[in-house]
Amino acid sequence: MSGLLKTGMIRGMRVLVTGATGYVGGRLAPRLVARGHEVRCLTRSAGRLRDVPWAEDVEIVEGDVADPASLRAAMEGTDVVYYLVHSLGRKGFEKLDRDGAANVAAAATAAGVKRIIYLGGPDPDNPQASAHLRSRHEVAEILLKGETPAVVLRAPIIIGSGSASFEMLRYLTERLPAMVCPRWVRNRIQPIAIRDVLHYLIGMAEVTDDINRAFDIGGPDVLTYEQMMRRYAAVAGLRRRLIVPVRALSPWLSAHWVGLVTPVPNAIARPLVGSLIHEAVAREHDIARHVADPDRGLTGFDEAVRLALKRIRDADVETRWTGSSWPGTPAAEPLPTDPNWSGGTVYTDQRESRVDASPEELWRVVTAIGGETGWYSFPLAWAVRGWLDRAVGGVGLRRGRRDPSHLYLGEAVDFWRVEEIVPGELLRLRAEMRLPGRAWLEMRVKPGDRDSTAIYCQRAVFLPRGLAGHAYWAAVTPFHGIIFAGMARNIAKAAAAAGRKPTPVS
Structure with missing residues (x-):
């Protein structure tokens, strides 16, 4: 100083x-x-x-x-x-x-x-x-x-x-x-x-x-x-x-x-x-x-x-x-453990795919998600969701992220917040958009059967609040096959393409 x-x-x-x-x-x-x-x-x-x-x-x-x-x-x-x-x-x-x-x-x-x-x-x-x-x-x-x-x-x-x-x-x-x-x-x-x-x-x-x-x-x-x-x-x-x-x-x-x-x-x-x-x-x-x-x-x-x-x-x-966390959102609680869901309703969308890239390459793609990189599927649908969120007083997608490739626990990523990050293994995002319930998006990286392969696991979790929450999930379910399946597929492709890039010769 x-x-x-x-x-x-x-x-x-x-x-x-x-x-x-x-x-x-x-x-x-x-x-x-x-x-x-x-x-x-x-x-x-x-x-x-x-x-x-x-x-x-x-x-x-x-x-x-x-x-x-x-x-x-x-x-x-x-x-x-x-x-x-x-x-x-x-x-x-x-x-x-x-x-x-x-x-x-x-x-x-x-x-x-x-x-x-x-x-x-x-x-x-x-x-x-x-x-x-x-x-x-x-x-x-x-x-x-x-x-x-x-x-x-x-x-x-x-x-x-x-x-x-x-x-x-x-x-x-x-x-x-x-x-x-x-x-x-x-x-x-x-x-x-x-x-x-x-x-x-x-x-x-x-x-x-x-x-x-x-x-x-x-x-x-x-x-x-x-x-x-x-x-x-x-x-x-x-x-x-x-x-x-x-x-x-x-x-x-x-x-x-x-x-x-x-x-x-x-x-x-x-x-x-x-x-x-x-x-x-x-x-x-x-x-x-x-x-x-x-x-x-x-x-x-x-x-x-x-x-x-x-x-x-x-x-x-x-x-x-x-x-700072987005004010007014009820999603400050962490993702509940599975036993605590007994007796309640939880909706999930799970995807898993084998990736022709090393776990390190796949992890780099996962942690660069959001912001200028985007969400790897149906950009218009994500944009519309962001516009709707802004229209009802939410943060929308334009909040972006602090750094294009590195994340800290608690950081904002568009209308999500990093709830947990285990380097090389897990990224869990908690939703801060306006929702009739609580939502998370979880991405995991696991080693494949060879050094040059990895397994990508993706899970979206939604805990509805009242009848509006159940109606919301029913309304968006038809789009999940496009959005979440496309997201998993394109993340795998991006990691594979990054793994095929030639190493510069010094």
Whole structure:
């Protein structure tokens, strides 16, 4: 981390990171380790962090900000707590975040924590501010009024590979060379690069001053959203975009427009758009009195875009906004074991085929599924299913995946989530599309009768909920012969073709 702290540095602190499976927390934790701190990560499921590269460098504990007892246990012996949890997109998110903040403040006091650090949003100075901004402000106030000193960093749009705000900007600009936009595209914004957000987050843990206040943070450029789209196009090598602001598009219509064009679903787009209807410009830069700006200087918008696009091109996206489970889905439970199905109904579709490729080649094909690769059968049917899911408020297929060839437990893959992965053997995906029941797609790789062959086993499982669940399975069953059989067949063909590729001669 570049930049020197003006009041000196503290090494070897004990730090708790909540929200470590999220976009910011997943980047912050390994950087804190690199600074020499002892890092503990709080997550509702320890398995969600099992496969991240830095898992062995931190202590992982299970708990929830909604559970005061688990919070007190997680904070025991810690010096600094990062509060990076929010319920964006969930029903009743304002109460969830209010209660979570109160629990964190109380647990920090009981555990003798020295400082809480919270990453919030711009301070709403308008009574008509969006519910998202009001909630962020309310959380900040709860923490600042607690007995444990708190630092609140108020960030506007964060520019970085994989952030929801960046994905929204990227897809709007790349997909629409000409667009009619709402009036908020003329509002001023002070975007900040993710690397600078992390710089301030880490710096604020290490300063020795007694601080209990909020700080505005932002990059060096103040732009309108229209200017951001035009400058993104220039950096990305696209033609100049034609942008026409109109009065007719309300925030509600704008959110649906964003949901239609970008991978960001309506439940996330609504609060993001709601934040953009207000100007978000830093009113002070007092943070520099405590944490010096990076030696290289704050990252300009164009450079932040260049860095993000390079990460995407290099398939080196560290974390993505899809890291958190999709809110509102009832499918958070793992695939039940067979004995637990007794007395209930379970529908399955099972396929097995011999593959003329090694198990390693077959596994590479399996773990590259989804995203740009697709699902190996009837693309139109998968696309239609994705459109229907978006139409009823689901995530749809455009959520994609973080990396084109590597998966971690808990990652999103289009409208699925990785529930289990055993390298070389098993990939199990849990459905996060809207369904009248719970569904899984399981893919297994087994050795064949020779070294150059493998067995591919595929199983789709559906546990219906009520009459609607049974009707749903009956309605889609006629298509399974095309979709699932074609999927198994084409995965086998892709693995065989990959196995026949000649090895380059050096």
